[in-house]
Amino acid sequence: MSAMTLRINGTTRTTDVDPETPLLWVLRDSLGLPGTKYGCGMALCGACTVLVDGQPVRACTTPASSVAGKNVTTIEGLATSPTELHPLQRAWIEHDVPQCGYCQAGQLMSAAALLARTPKPTDADIDAAMAGNICRCGTYQRIRAAIHSAAGQIAQEKSR
Amino acid sequence: MSARADSALEAMVGADQHLRELMHDIEQGSGAAKVRACKLDRRTFLKLTGMAGGGLLLGFQVSDTRAATGITADFVPNAFLRISPRGQILIYSKGPEIGQGIKTAFPLIIAEELDAKWSDVVVEQAPVNPAVYGRQSAGGSRSIPDSWDQLRQAGAVARSMLIGAAASAWKVPAAECTARDSAVWHGKRSLEYGALAAKAAAQPVPDPATVKLKQRSEYRLLGKSYTGVDNRKVVTGAPLFGIDQWLPGLKFAVYEKCPATGGKVRGANLDEIKRLPGVRDAFVIEGNGKPTEVMPGVAIIADTTWAAFQARKQLRVDWDESGASKDSWKGILGRAAQLGKQATGEKTTISVGDTTAALTSAAKTVDAFYTYPFVAHAPLEPQNCTAWAHDGIVEFWAPTQTADRALQTVAGALGVPVEQIKINQTRVGGGFGRRLMNDYVCEAGAIAQRTRAPVKLVWTREQDMAHDFYRPGGFHALAGGLDPSGKLVAWRNHFITFSTDGTNPVSGGNMPEQEFPAQNLPNYLLTQSMLPLATPCGPWRAPRSCSVAWVIQSFLHELAVAGGRDHRDFLLEIMGQPRLLQGGLNTGRAAEVIRLATEKAGWGRKLPQGHGLGLAFHFSHAGHFAEVAEVSVDPGKRIRLHRVVVAGDIGPIVNMSGAMNQSEGAVVDGFSTMLGLEVTMEGGRVEQSNFHQYALLRMPHHPKVEVHFIQSENPPTGVGEPALPPVAPAICNAIFAATGHRVRTLPLSREGFGV
Numbered sequence: 047m048s049a050m051t052l053r054i055n056g057t058t059r060t061t062d063v064d065p066e067t068p069l070l071w072v073l074r075d076s077l078g079l080p081g082t083k084y085g086c087g088m089a090l091c092g093a094c095t096v097l098v099d100g101q102p103v104r105a106c107t108t109p110a111s112s113v114a115g116k117n118v119t120t121i122e123g124l125a126t127s128p129t130e131l132h133p134l135q136r137a138w139i140e141h142d143v144p145q146c147g148y149c150q151a152g153q154l155m156s157a158a159a160l161l162a163r164t165p166k167p168t169d170a171d172i173d174a175a176m177a178g179n180i181c182r183c184g185t186y187q188r189i190r191a192a193i194h195s196a197a198g199q200i201a202q203e204k205s206r
Numbered sequence: 207m208s209a210r211a212d213s214a215l216e217a218m219v220g221a222d223q224h225l226r227e228l229m230h231d232i233e234q235g236s237g238a239a240k241v242r243a244c245k246l247d248r249r250t251f252l253k254l255t256g257m258a259g260g261g262l263l264l265g266f267q268v269s270d271t272r273a274a275t276g277i278t279a280d281f282v283p284n285a286f287l288r289i290s291p292r293g294q295i296l297i298y299s300k301g302p303e304i305g306q307g308i309k310t311a312f313p314l315i316i317a318e319e320l321d322a323k324w325s326d327v328v329v330e331q332a333p334v335n336p337a338v339y340g341r342q343s344a345g346g347s348r349s350i351p352d353s354w355d356q357l358r359q360a361g362a363v364a365r366s367m368l369i370g371a372a373a374s375a376w377k378v379p380a381a382e383c384t385a386r387d388s389a390v391w392h393g394k395r396s397l398e399y400g401a402l403a404a405k406a407a408a409q410p411v412p413d414p415a416t417v418k419l420k421q422r423s424e425y426r427l428l429g430k431s432y433t434g435v436d437n438r439k440v441v442t443g444a445p446l447f448g449i450d451q452w453l454p455g456l457k458f459a460v461y462e463k464c465p466a467t468g469g470k471v472r473g474a475n476l477d478e479i480k481r482l483p484g485v486r487d488a489f490v491i492e493g494n495g496k497p498t499e500v501m502p503g504v505a506i507i508a509d510t511t512w513a514a515f516q517a518r519k520q521l522r523v524d525w526d527e528s529g530a531s532k533d534s535w536k537g538i539l540g541r542a543a544q545l546g547k548q549a550t551g552e553k554t555t556i557s558v559g560d561t562t563a564a565l566t567s568a569a570k571t572v573d574a575f576y577t578y579p580f581v582a583h584a585p586l587e588p589q590n591c592t593a594w595a596h597d598g599i600v601e602f603w604a605p606t607q608t609a610d611r612a613l614q615t616v617a618g619a620l621g622v623p624v625e626q627i628k629i630n631q632t633r634v635g636g637g638f639g640r641r642l643m644n645d646y647v648c649e650a651g652a653i654a655q656r657t658r659a660p661v662k663l664v665w666t667r668e669q670d671m672a673h674d675f676y677r678p679g680g681f682h683a684l685a686g687g688l689d690p691s692g693k694l695v696a697w698r699n700h701f702i703t704f705s706t707d708g709t710n711p712v713s714g715g716n717m718p719e720q721e722f723p724a725q726n727l728p729n730y731l732l733t734q735s736m737l738p739l740a741t742p743c744g745p746w747r748a749p750r751s752c753s754v755a756w757v758i759q760s761f762l763h764e765l766a767v768a769g770g771r772d773h774r775d776f777l778l779e780i781m782g783q784p785r786l787l788q789g790g791l792n793t794g795r796a797a798e799v800i801r802l803a804t805e806k807a808g809w810g811r812k813l814p815q816g817h818g819l820g821l822a823f824h825f826s827h828a829g830h831f832a833e834v835a836e837v838s839v840d841p842g843k844r845i846r847l848h849r850v851v852v853a854g855d856i857g858p859i860v861n862m863s864g865a866m867n868q869s870e871g872a873v874v875d876g877f878s879t880m881l882g883l884e885v886t887m888e889g890g891r892v893e894q895s896n897f898h899q900y901a902l903l904r905m906p907h908h909p910k911v912e913v914h915f916i917q918s919e920n921p922p923t924g925v926g927e928p929a930l931p932p933v934a935p936a937i938c939n940a941i942f943a944a945t946g947h948r949v950r951t952l953p954l955s956r957e958g959f960g961v
Contacts, residue, residue: 067512071512080445083447084511085587085667090897091897120443124443142433143437145867147434147437147440147446147635148587176904182636182875183636185870187870
């Protein structure tokens with residue numbers, strides 16, 4: 047066990063854990079951020095996707111020590127502010143994407159990373175960026191539509 | 207067989223009996239937990255909930271401080287509704303939200319009859335109390351049909367009291383007043399519900415059975431699209447799910463069971479485990495030997511989930527497998543192939559006409575042997591439950607599909623009076639039938655009885671795959687006969703299924719005598735053989751239909767092709783005149799959805815090279831669904847599913863967005879499962895452990911799904927399941943149309959297909 051300092055959603059957090067503990071369990075059990083989900087523990091399903099310095103990573107296989115000094119963004123920190131959701135979150139609500147909703151935090155984080163680097167993604171871009179995220183309920187069609195819609199929304203807001 | 211092995215087997219058989227009863231309940235909408243609470247008058251409600259005084263609601267966790275202080279002017283006509291003087295309308299959704307959208311659909315039904323503005327409504331999960339709420343389960347697509355009248359009455363009672371209050375304030379007859387948009391109107395004047403709350407609470411409560419319900423033409427809310435009431439919480443990562451529960455002093459547990467069902471603990475390296483970092487305790491639980499409750503195993507209690515998972519990797523258990531499953535899928539395949547050579551099985555389920563003679567005299571016959579595998583539910587949220595033994599009760603935070611049944615099941619398993627069990631329903635990260643069973647709830651309770659602290663049990667993905675109640679595999683040796691005009695005149699099915707007790711088929715592995723097309727043909731023979739099995743089986747999304755529809759609808763297509771017939775015409779001919787058959791299939795509704803699906807899909811149009819269209823129909827869970835798939839297959843047997851058109855009749859739609867989402871998801875689930883998913887076992891152990899061996903469909907391969915509903919004037923029914931069964935046969939029929947290859951074994955990967 048050792049004290050570890052992490053930068054999560056713009057806030058510095060210190061916790062006392064085994065440095066090899068996956069980021070997922072530090073977030074969920076030690077830092078009170080359960081929005082990032084456990085699905086497989088093998089980086090196969092993407093439910094635990096978070097952003098590390100803007101890149102999507104699977105928190106279930108990422109040792110917490112490896113992200114020290116980096117900026118970690120979880121689903122709890124995706125919204126622009128407590129009152130203003132990220133355009134993807136708004137699009138998810140508008141398109142009524144979730145069924146059970148369990149995978150959607152990971153889906154949103156992967157989509158956020160996609161739009162940050164590819165503001166106007168094609169269907170092929172979406173396929174490539176989202177292939178690591180399983181939706182057991184099968185909401186892929188709505189996820190795709192919501193990503194396109196959020197991309198359009200962001201472009202519109204920028205052109206203002 | 208030793209006495210001990212006998213008793214282990216008996217316990218497993220007992221569990222299967224439990225599952226059979228459960229299946230019956232969810233299909234029939236009856237059962238132990240089902241209490242007819244439709245006549246929920248206020249007197250009964252007060253008695254049941256201990257509610258006292260004007261509008262004060264005790265025993266409910268209401269996030270309204272006025273309720274706690276007893277100072278309230280809220281209007282609380284029944285257990286479903288609370289209207290505050292500020293006009294906020296709180297609606298309790300009684301059943302589990304498992305992704306089927308019921309937490310939005312149930313309140314919509316109440317709000318419609320209440321004539322509420324949807325924007326005034328906030329929704330909370332109801333407490334688990336079947337004596338008050340009736341059925342609090344999600345299964346069999348029964349939520350809407352079982353609760354429709356009850357919820358409409360709950361809303362209508364409140365509306366009637368609000369109108370009464372306004373009429374009395376205006377001193378006009380109630381019959382001259384109407385309700386709209388959370389207000390009562392008389393001519394041009396109006397009073398909002400919030401302003402009427404206190405007066406409405408003083409109104410006499412009418413008998414719910416006598417209140418006037420709205421006509422469908424008067425609906426303002428139902429049938430339109432609504433986004434899920436918890437969507438904002440879902441997309442912001444709020445702690446909604448079972449696995450997200452947290453309590454002060456919470457400890458974390460894993461529970462290791464024998465990988466072969468029925469194995470017992472001889473011993474384990476508990477002392478070593480207890481010394482591991484972050485581990486608080488480790489102990490053996492004997493269990494009661496029921497897979498649906500508590501099987502023998504070792505519990506590890508730790509400070510974090512990760513510490514518990516790490517300790518589990520060090521755990522060495524000496525299993526006594528003398529009474530455990532020895533099931534082998536390879537062995538099963540061999541025995542089924544032998545049995546499949548027989549035209550008929552050991553038991554006749556139903557015999558119509560003289561099928562043997564009709565097949566002999568038929569102008570053309572087709573024989574086929576169909577095989578499908580066991581499959582897992584694999585909900586993305588692994589099984590988990592938080593339990594806390596405190597203040598003389600055992601309290602649970604459970605992601606269960608059967609909150610009502612869980613009370614009795616858990617009480618029995620723990621040896622605690624049911625009054626000492628409290629269950630809080632959480633959002634459920636995927637049901638698909640897995641969480642009809644409450645084994646993980648019982649396990650968490652058994653662990654919590656040994657720990658002073660509240661404890662959260664989380665299964666690993668590997669444990670979730672290893673300890674499911676699987677959709678049983680099955681085999682069908684078929685023969686069909688056509689007359690000289692290409693009309694289907696005879697059908698013989700030797701169904702090879704499984705039994706744990708030697709008498710009854712396993713849950714989800716039965717075919718009833720009404721199964722289509724038994725009532726549509728002059729000669730029909732369904733017989734059954736059973737292979738012994740120890741692996742637990744259970745309902746999987748659209749139980750039975752999810753497997754047999756593929757066989758029936760594929761073989762029908764084989765016969766249509768053999769007779770040189772257009773598949774749609776052939777199917778419509780078999781449906782015949784519109785009539786209601788035993789079991790609920792309405793051939794008229796069936797014909798309508800078949801016509802609609804084929805019309806929307808452009809049936810008969812010229813297709814691009816290498817493309818094929820496939821059609822299938824299935825009736826299940828009171829829903830009539832026809833689907834048309836368009837596929838192309840490349841020379842490397844790579845399938846592309848371009849588009850699936852779904853046409854369904856489930857009566858009037860409650861939430862259009864929800865109904866379409868369920869149908870879209872059912873198509874993806876159906877395709878995903880038929881494509882490459884199978885559970886195989888050797889030595890009683892399931893061989894698939896995680897998503898690399900159980901490869902669910904991903905974003906690049908989902909089809910475009912188009913959904914069309916016929917909103918017929920029939921009572922509304924559920925949509926969680928019935929869109930799934932036609933998917934696999936429609937796709938296989940399309941593969942045949944594209945390639946001439948008939949798929950008779952699932953998953954498709956077994957015949958060399960992939961995406």
